[in-house]
Amino acid sequence: MTPTTAQPTSETNAVQTILSTLTDTHNFDPTQIKTDAESLEHWGKDWTKHFAPAAAAIVFPKTTEQVQTIVLLANEHNVVLTPSGGRTGLSAGAVAANGEIVVSMDKMNQIGQFYPADRIVEVEAGVVTQQLQEFAESKDLYYPVDFASAGSSQIGGNIGTNAGGIKVIRYGMTRQWIMGLTVVTGKGDILHLNRGMVKNATGYDLRQLFIGSEGTLGLVTHAQIKLERQPQDLNVMVLGMDSFNDVMNVLYAFQAQIDLTAFEFFDDVAIDKLMAHGQVQEPFESRTKFYTLLEFEAPYEPIMDKAMAIFEHCMEQGWVVDGVMSQNLTQAAELWKLREYISETISVFTPYKNDVSVLISHVPTFIEEIDHIVSSNYPDFEVCWFGHIGDGNLHLNILKPESMSKDDFFAECQVVNKYVFETVQKYGGSVSAEHGVGMTKKPYLHYSRSETEINYLRDIKKVFDPNNIMNRGKIFDM
Numbered sequence: 001m002t003p004t005t006a007q008p009t010s011e012t013n014a015v016q017t018i019l020s021t022l023t024d025t026h027n028f029d030p031t032q033i034k035t036d037a038e039s040l041e042h043w044g045k046d047w048t049k050h051f052a053p054a055a056a057a058i059v060f061p062k063t064t065e066q067v068q069t070i071v072l073l074a075n076e077h078n079v080v081l082t083p084s085g086g087r088t089g090l091s092a093g094a095v096a097a098n099g100e101i102v103v104s105m106d107k108m109n110q111i112g113q114f115y116p117a118d119r120i121v122e123v124e125a126g127v128v129t130q131q132l133q134e135f136a137e138s139k140d141l142y143y144p145v146d147f148a149s150a151g152s153s154q155i156g157g158n159i160g161t162n163a164g165g166i167k168v169i170r171y172g173m174t175r176q177w178i179m180g181l182t183v184v185t186g187k188g189d190i191l192h193l194n195r196g197m198v199k200n201a202t203g204y205d206l207r208q209l210f211i212g213s214e215g216t217l218g219l220v221t222h223a224q225i226k227l228e229r230q231p232q233d234l235n236v237m238v239l240g241m242d243s244f245n246d247v248m249n250v251l252y253a254f255q256a257q258i259d260l261t262a263f264e265f266f267d268d269v270a271i272d273k274l275m276a277h278g279q280v281q282e283p284f285e286s287r288t289k290f291y292t293l294l295e296f297e298a299p300y301e302p303i304m305d306k307a308m309a310i311f312e313h314c315m316e317q318g319w320v321v322d323g324v325m326s327q328n329l330t331q332a333a334e335l336w337k338l339r340e341y342i343s344e345t346i347s348v349f350t351p352y353k354n355d356v357s358v359l360i361s362h363v364p365t366f367i368e369e370i371d372h373i374v375s376s377n378y379p380d381f382e383v384c385w386f387g388h389i390g391d392g393n394l395h396l397n398i399l400k401p402e403s404m405s406k407d408d409f410f411a412e413c414q415v416v417n418k419y420v421f422e423t424v425q426k427y428g429g430s431v432s433a434e435h436g437v438g439m440t441k442k443p444y445l446h447y448s449r450s451e452t453e454i455n456y457l458r459d460i461k462k463v464f465d466p467n468n469i470m471n472r473g474k475i476f477d478m
């Protein structure tokens with residue numbers, strides 16, 4: 001645990017000057033600034049458990065112009081800003097650990113104009129993912145980026161991390177759905193990027209730079225989001241297998257013939273913890289080593305016939321030991337809980353998290369090597385595997401033994417990181433597939449990005465944020 005650092009007086013003074021300028025000169029009302037201990041703790045951190053929050057203040061702008069005012073003052077007084085959305089991130093991208101002013105988008109949560117012919121809706125950055133999903137539904141449309149934290153994550157944060165989730169295999173990451181952005185750069189300029197257009201061949205697309213930049217270039221205040229037609233007649237299957245190779249065989253078999261909307265996997269440790277938690281039902285009478293959850297649209301009889309034929313083929317081959325299929329949407333939702341509840345269920349074990357990806361073609365050998373590293377280095381730790389295997393994205397969670405201190409546990413896990421990330425590097429993979437870099441993966445960025453490439457990233461940051469006031473210390477150090 002990083003200790004809370006006391007603020008040097010000059011920094012404290014600078015923060016105080018900014019706060020009083022916001023109220024005295026720029027009409028920020030009392031609800032727009034918080035400095036009480038409880039708020040500093042609440043808005044100063046995300047779901048990451050490694051760092052202690054130490055924010056200096058929280059501000060809640062209501063407009064893009066107010067965000068601009070905050071950024072200009074932060075530049076003038078050399079105070080660092082930490083952008084804050086729903087704070088559901090797992091890489092400490094939204095943790096204010098060094099006396100930063102947190103800029104929360106909680107008061108910019110309105111859904112704006114809807115353009116039916118374009119299937120685009122304008123939203124403020126603080127709109128919650130589920131709020132957007134429900135809006136889309138009210139227009140008989142669909143916002144397909146989905147994950148367990150959709151009830152609290154905000155669109156601005158999703159954009160900052162290019163969030164993925166459980167439907168990427170079919171619909172891609174957040175990037176695919178962002179048609180335009182309004183941003184305030186670290187310099188304090190307001191930019192309207194792409195403005196919703198499908199076709200716009202006018203040079204560099206700066207919108208793409210802001211997506212996934214974790215608030216290090218500026219703050220996103222508005223976004224134009226594309227919506228999709230609603231999926232029809234979704235069916236969910238949960239299948240049990242005894243080996244990882246069988247998981248892959250089943251993926252190839254289904255993908256060859258059916259457009260899957262999800263292909264997720266988890267292991268027996270995950271099932272064990274889920275059952276102990278008691279919120280979901282055991283899918284089969286006997287446990288298997290691995291489970292996959294796959295989902296597909298079947299609006300026509302022949303698709304369902306095809307799915308059943310593939311399932312039977314997988315059983316005949318001995319790849320699948322047991323299986324269950326939803327008969328209606330309620331059952332489908334119940335089956336989804338088996339996958340969606342894992343992260344929260346295991347959070348009580350203070351897991352050490354990895355979120356890695358490689359090409360799907362490399363997954364079988366990659367996982368074999370990682371499994372070897374993990375079982376030889378962590379003989380006494382419980383290891384839980386799950387993830388978006390259809391995207392080549394694996395979540396590897398090492399669970400802390402109850403008797404061990406958090407510091408000792410994380411220190412021990414960090415020793416093994418080297419071997420895990422060397423393997424990721426060997427396969428040309430990513431040390432952070434969908435959770436971002438933040439502070440937790442910053443020391444390991446060079447396993448996925450060359451030093452030359454990181455220097456280009458630094459140069460880009462200098463253009464947008466010359467004084468390094470935007471989310472300083474996240475992704476890389478300057």
Ligand SMILES: O=C(O)CC[C@@H](O)C(=O)O
Nearest residue numbers: 148343353387395396397
């Ligand atoms: O907790 C994790 O490691 C992953 C969280 C999330 O990305 C998921 O896929 O459930």
Ligand SMILES: [Zn+2]
Nearest residue numbers: 165387395434
């Ligand atoms: Zn995930």
